[in-house]
Amino acid sequence: MKTLLLGIAILLSITTHTYADTSADKKAQIQELFEVMGLDEQINGGFEAMLGVVDQMSAQMQLNAQQKDQLTNIYRDWFKYDIDHASMQRKLVQLYADAFTSDEVDKLVAFYKTPTGQKFLEKSPGLMKRGAQIGMQEAKSKEGELMQRLQPFLESVK
Template sequence: MKKIFLILLTSLIAAAPTFADDASKKAVATELYDLMSPKDTVIDSFMASFEPYMQQIAQMGVPKEAVDQIRAEGKALAGKIAEDPELVTKMIAIYMDTFSEAELKDLIAFYKTPTGKKALQELPTLFQKGAVAGEEIAQKYLPEFQTKVQQIMEKAMMEQMEAAPAQPAVPSEAAGATGM
């Protein structure tokens, strides 16, 4: 019994630095999250990605009042997401999985500089503008893509039809007997 206790105690002592390292890394990841993801940033990011859809809805002829109501509902949803404690927990875990403690500290140092602060402020807009630019460029290639997809699907359907065993024809008398 003493042997088992000593083995367990030795294991716990050996693991103690890992627990301390994880706690330290979690504290640094939390600091980065607090720096990068205040509620307004989360809402702004969400709304920046939501805005192209609002523009599409408006172009479809939806009245401005309805578009404004949808936009307001989107902002309310973004606020709920931003305030959800589960988001904080998940984001901190993502930071910890993605970066070492030293890298987290480097990011914190950067985001505390004037350039880092500006980057945090401008990133949602940059992502939204990038998405719009990507959509515009995709439109150039969409017809060719759609043609290729259609050709692939037609070929696959033909191959499937050729591979399927031929179904015997049902004589019309038999069809009448079944009530068809």
């Protein structure tokens, strides 16, 4: 009986150790993917695309150019100093680890190392920004319809 328990304990420790190694290997693969993707630049590009919302806020608040710059700098400082980028990266590693197999991560790394992959990465921040602008323009053009849909709700909660 003791031998059986000892054997199970050894098997569990080997399985856990192997899983931890695999997990560390996969995390390293994903880190390589993030480096090839220029993840930091992609995140910064996404943030810059979000600044279109600040432009809209500035217009709604009727801010002058200096005030708009101040508001933009508040958002930039918040992003730079208050957002925990290391925590975000750890969570993104886990997200990618859950979404992709090791083989798929290898294929993504290979793709992003190609000229087409690099062009995609180069163009992504600008495309994201322009895509966000298109979305905001469309939403703005349909504000009247939204207000019509919201009006009955807003009246019911008064």
